[in-house]
Structures are given as structure tokens and as C-alpha cells.
Amino acid sequence: MADEEKQPKAPGGATHDPDEQARRAVEAVWRIEAPRLVAGLAGLVHDLGLAEELAQDALVAALTQWPAEGVPRNPGAWLMTTAKRRAIDQIRRNERLARNLQQLGREQEIEQRLRSAPTEPAAPGEIQDDLLRLVFTACHPVLSREARVALTLRLLGGLGTEEIARAFLVAEPTVAQRIVRAKRTLAEKQVPFEVPQGAALGERLASVLEVVYLVFNEGYAATAGEDWMRPRLCEDALRLARVLQGLLPNEPEVHGLAALLELHASRAGARTDAAGDPVLLLEQDRSRWDRLLVLRGFAALARSEEQARARGLASGPYALQAAIAACHARAAGADATDWAAIARLYGALAAQTGSPVVELNRAVAVGMAEGPEAGLALVDALAATAPALGDYHLLPSVRGDLLARLGREDEARAEFARAVSLTRNRAEQALLRQRAGMQEPSQGPTMEG
Amino acid sequence: MRFMMLLKLDPTRVPQTGPDEKLMREVGELIEEMTKAGVLLDTAGLRPLDEAVRIRQVGGRQTVLDGPFAEAKEMIGGYCLLQTKDRDEAVQWASRFLALHGDEWEIEAEVRRTEGAEL
Numbered sequence: 001m002a003d004e005e006k007q008p009k010a011p012g013g014a015t016h017d018p019d020e021q022a023r024r025a026v027e028a029v030w031r032i033e034a035p036r037l038v039a040g041l042a043g044l045v046h047d048l049g050l051a052e053e054l055a056q057d058a059l060v061a062a063l064t065q066w067p068a069e070g071v072p073r074n075p076g077a078w079l080m081t082t083a084k085r086r087a088i089d090q091i092r093r094n095e096r097l098a099r100n101l102q103q104l105g106r107e108q109e110i111e112q113r114l115r116s117a118p119t120e121p122a123a124p125g126e127i128q129d130d131l132l133r134l135v136f137t138a139c140h141p142v143l144s145r146e147a148r149v150a151l152t153l154r155l156l157g158g159l160g161t162e163e164i165a166r167a168f169l170v171a172e173p174t175v176a177q178r179i180v181r182a183k184r185t186l187a188e189k190q191v192p193f194e195v196p197q198g199a200a201l202g203e204r205l206a207s208v209l210e211v212v213y214l215v216f217n218e219g220y221a222a223t224a225g226e227d228w229m230r231p232r233l234c235e236d237a238l239r240l241a242r243v244l245q246g247l248l249p250n251e252p253e254v255h256g257l258a259a260l261l262e263l264h265a266s267r268a269g270a271r272t273d274a275a276g277d278p279v280l281l282l283e284q285d286r287s288r289w290d291r292l293l294v295l296r297g298f299a300a301l302a303r304s305e306e307q308a309r310a311r312g313l314a315s316g317p318y319a320l321q322a323a324i325a326a327c328h329a330r331a332a333g334a335d336a337t338d339w340a341a342i343a344r345l346y347g348a349l350a351a352q353t354g355s356p357v358v359e360l361n362r363a364v365a366v367g368m369a370e371g372p373e374a375g376l377a378l379v380d381a382l383a384a385t386a387p388a389l390g391d392y393h394l395l396p397s398v399r400g401d402l403l404a405r406l407g408r409e410d411e412a413r414a415e416f417a418r419a420v421s422l423t424r425n426r427a428e429q430a431l432l433r434q435r436a437g438m439q440e441p442s443q444g445p446t447m448e449g
Numbered sequence: 450m451r452f453m454m455l456l457k458l459d460p461t462r463v464p465q466t467g468p469d470e471k472l473m474r475e476v477g478e479l480i481e482e483m484t485k486a487g488v489l490l491d492t493a494g495l496r497p498l499d500e501a502v503r504i505r506q507v508g509g510r511q512t513v514l515d516g517p518f519a520e521a522k523e524m525i526g527g528y529c530l531l532q533t534k535d536r537d538e539a540v541q542w543a544s545r546f547l548a549l550h551g552d553e554w555e556i557e558a559e560v561r562r563t564e565g566a567e568l
Contacts, residue, residue, distance in 0.1 A: 071544070242487030268568050
């Protein structure tokens with residue numbers, strides 16, 4: 001540092017074309033500001049499609065003016081003022097917007113609202129309220145899951161239709177259609193642009209959290225060799241979860257979800273080997289887990305538990321899953337894992353969700369905490385009571401694992417062979433095939449990373 | 450993508466009384482905004498350089514030097530660790546951070562992507 005030779009620094013970049021740089025700056029500001037802008041406008045015009053159109057108009061104005069004049073000190077306020085002014089102008093000149101509004105029979109009402117809106121920049125609190133309304137509207141249960149995901153990524157994640165299409169491996173027109181239809185549905189069903197109150201909030205919040213969780217998993221399931229857009233979904237979901245923490249600081253499950261995503265994301269660098277093949281959780285090199293994300297996960301989990309205690313609530317499903325992930329993150333090595341604690345947490349989660357898959361995971365944890373005998377008893381009881389699990393490859397795979405640890409090799413190999421026939425994932429198939437023909441007992445359960 | 454934003458300044462070219470109350474408040478507001486936007490992973494301001502200690506190793510031999518240091522032309526005053534979609538977005542936040550400082554400040558932000566960390 002001290003003896004570094006200092007190069008004279010040119011302002012700006014080295015060889016950037018100034019126009020290109022200005023355009024990139026405008027677009028970056030736009031991505032930062034768009035969710036709040038759309039939310040603020042939707043708060044005025046009570047229509048998502050219209051709000052987005054007005055926001056786009058403001059972007060066009062910014063692209064025209066900022067490269068010459070520089071980015072204003074408060075770009076968010078500039079965009080909002082410009083969007084409102086242009087909307088009023090359009091209504092007055094009876095242009096496209098006015099005709100759209102006439103069709104809706106809302107021309108006068110909207111003009112009135114735009115005119116009476118305060119001109120000074122909105123207070124941070126108001127912006128947060130509008131954003132929260134936007135979140136609940138984009139994730140409204142009148143929309144299909146796909147539509148909720150697409151609309152949320154578009155309006156709150158700032159992704160374009162092309163990016164969403166690539167991330168979800170569907171055609172772009174499909175995504176564009178989904179978004180158009182979603183906006184139309186919200187307008188036709190006259191979904192109010194508001195935050196649900198009282199008992200409805202919990203139910204509606206579940207739908208919001210599910211959207212963020214789905215986005216994360218879509219990215220998390222993609223392996224390193226795939227298109228970079230897919231893993232990037234994890235980043236988008238993480239950001240959304242952190243935004244939600246700021247918007248709903250008293251909701252334990254919001255912090256629970258954030259904790260779960262931070263902790264799962266912390267393992268991203270260790271989940272695949274050099275060849276790009278998946279590495280099971282217990283075999284991962286823990287030095288490659290991201291310490292910062294682990295600590296953020298712990299902090300979010302602590303906030304979740306604190307909020308639950310304050311409101312006299314039991315930990316919800318996201319907080320419980322985060323607590324399980326935290327047990328793994330706290331163990332310095334796989335052999336230091338507190339399996340008894342994990343088994344208890346899976347028990348609480350199974351009681352809440354009634355999910356046989358959760359019960360199967362509990363069997364794995366019990367098998368680790370109390371020995372393969374105890375685990376096998378649970379798996380066999382589960383197989384008898386949950387026929388739906390019969391076609392799920394992890395059941396024979398877990399059972400094979402426990403049998404192998406009991407030294408019942410032939411039975412174990414038969415289970416692995418059955419598991420091979422039930423999975424379509426090639427990497428998992430390879431792993432199971434190897435175990436179906438293997439001689440030595442295994443190192444642990446086949447938990448996913 | 451993860452970016453480290455390092456704030457650099459020449460201690461002789463900034464107000465000797467340090468940041469005033471208005472600047473402190475506005476920096477606090479911006480930090481809150483970055484947190485609420487989900488882009489701020491970590492941030493801190495650093496204590497003055499004359500309290501620092503430098504451990505230097507040359508040819509396998511270490512020397513320890515306590516501040517203040519004679520040649521303090523450029524020092525790191527603080528950092529923000531950001532997670533943004535791309536470099537342009539990180540640059541934009543850095544620009545906002547700098548813009549809070551008045552003309553009496555000569556200050557520079559260096560934005561560098563971290564190695565490896567994709568999330």
C-alpha cells in the first residue's frame with residue numbers, strides 16, 4: 001500500500017465511450033429505482049400495468065436528459081416527478097394514456113390524484129408502504145404461482161422478460177404473456193393495491209414467502225455448468241428476502257426465510273466439485289462455505305426467534321428449516337453435527353407440515369443420532385403409512401444407506417438399484433449406481449447439499 | 450455479484466474536524482436505504498490512521514510499525530461490501546455515497562469485485 005506507485009487517474013473509466021457510460025449509469029439507476037418508482041405510481045393510479053407504463057415513460061426521459069445533464073442528486077424523486085408530469089400532460093393532450101383511461105372510465109379520477117399528489121419527494125416511510133403494497137399485489141393468490149413469480153421478479157427484482165425466460169428455461173413470449181395476463185387479472189378482479197390487515201396478513205404473507213423461496217430454489221437446483229442466469233436467481237431471491245426483512249421487520253417467518261436462504265447460499269461454492277458434479281452436504285469442504293453469509297444467516301435466525309418470542313408464536317416452517325441449516329453451519333466438520341438437535345427440529349417441522357419427506361429427513365437424523373437401527377424403524381414405519389413416498393427415490397436411497405450401515409449389504413444394494421430407477425437426475429443416478437455396486441459401508445446419509 | 454467499495458482519501462485534503470453532523474446523518478440515511486434495498490452486506494468506517502499498526506514482511510523478516518506514519522498520502526477511511534446485479538449498480542451506489550460529501554472533501558471510491566463469491 002504505502003510504496004505503491006500512484007498512477008495519475010483519469011476521471012471515469014479508461015476507454016469508455018462517454019455516451020455508453022452515461023447510458024449504463026442511467027440503466028443502473030433505473031434498476032435501483034424502478035421498484036420504488038412503480039410502487040409509488042401504483043399507489044397513485046391503482047393499476048400495475050399503468051404504473052409500469054408511466055415508469056417506462058420516465059425512463060425514456062432520463063435516457064434523453066441525464067447523459068447531457070448528469071444524474072440528478074435524488075434520481076428517485078426526479079423519476080417520480082417526471083412520471084407524474086408526463087402522465088398529466090398526456091391526459092391533457094388526450095393521447096394514448098388518456099384514451100386508455102377513458103376506456104376504464106377513470107380518466108378524471110386519476111388526473112385528480114396525479115395533480116393533488118405532493119410534489120416533494122416521498123418520505124422513506126411512504127415509499128416502504130408503497131413497496132409493501134406492491135409485494136402483496138404481485139404475489140396475490142388470484143394469480144397462478146408462475147404468474148406471481150414472473151410479476152415479482154419483473155416489478156421487484158428488476159428483471160426483464162428475457163432474463164426471466166432464460167432463468168426459468170421457457171420462451172420469452174410465454175413470460176411476456178404471463179406478465180400481461182397477470183396485470184390484466186389484477187385489474188379485472190379489482191384487486192385493491194393494499195397491504196392485507198389482521199388475520200389475512202399471515203395467509204397472504206405465506207404466498208409472498210413462497211414466491212421468494214421458489215425463485216431461490218429454481219436457482220439453487222441449477223448446477224454450475226448451466227446458464228449463469230439460473231444461479232443468479234439465488235442472488236435475486238436473497239435480495240428480495242433482505243428487502244422483505246426491511247419491509248416487515250416484525251414477522252418471524254420473513255427473517256426465517258432470509259436466514260434459510262443466507263445459510264443455503266453460504267454453501268454455494270462447496271456444492272459442486274471441479275468437474276461440476278454435486279457434492280453431498282456431509283462431504284462438502286466446509287472451509288469453502290461463505291462465512292459472511294453464514295453469520296448473516298445466524299443473525300436473521302436470531303431475529304426470527306426473537307420476533308416469535310415477542311409475539312408468543314412457535315417457530316414457523318422457514319425458521320425451523322433455517323435452524324436445521326444453522327446446526328450444519330455450526331458444526332466444524334460433518335462428524336461434529338448435532339444430529340439429536342436436527343432430529344428434534346425435523347420432528348417439529350413434521351408436526352407442522354405433515355410432510356412425509358420431512359419425516360424421511362427426520363429418520364436420517366435419528367439414524368445419525370441414535371444409530372441405523374432406530375433410523376430404519378422410522379423409515380419402515382413411514383413406508384407403511386405414506387404410500388406416496390413409494391415412487392420417491394430418496395426413500396430407497398435412505399433405506400439402503402441405513403441397511404449398509406447395519407452390514408446388510410445385499411438388501412442395501414437392492415435398495416440403491418431401486419433408487420436408480422426412480423430418479424431422473426443423471427448425477428444422482430451415477431452416485432446411486434456406484435453405491436448399488438459398492439462393497440464398503442457408507443459414510444453417511446445422502447442428504448442434499 | 451459482490452463488490453468491495455473502498456473509500457480513499459488524503460488526510461490533508463479533507464476537513465480536519467472530520468465529518469459534520471449533517472454528513473453523518475445523510476450517510477446514515479444512505480446506509481439504511483442500501484440495507485433496505487438488500488444490497489449492503491457489511492460496512493464500517495475506520496479509525497484514524499495514526500492509531501494504526503503496520504506489520505511489514507520483506508524477505509521473510511517482519512517489522513512492526515505503529516502510527517502515525519510519515520507518508521500518509523492516501524488512506525482507506527471506510528468500506529462497504531455490496532451485493533449488486535452488476536458493476537454499474539455498485540458504481541451507482543458508490544457515486545451516491547461520494548455525492549453526500551461537500552466541496553471541502555477530496556475523496557475517492559474504489560469499487561472492486563470480490564474473488565469467487567457469487568452470492
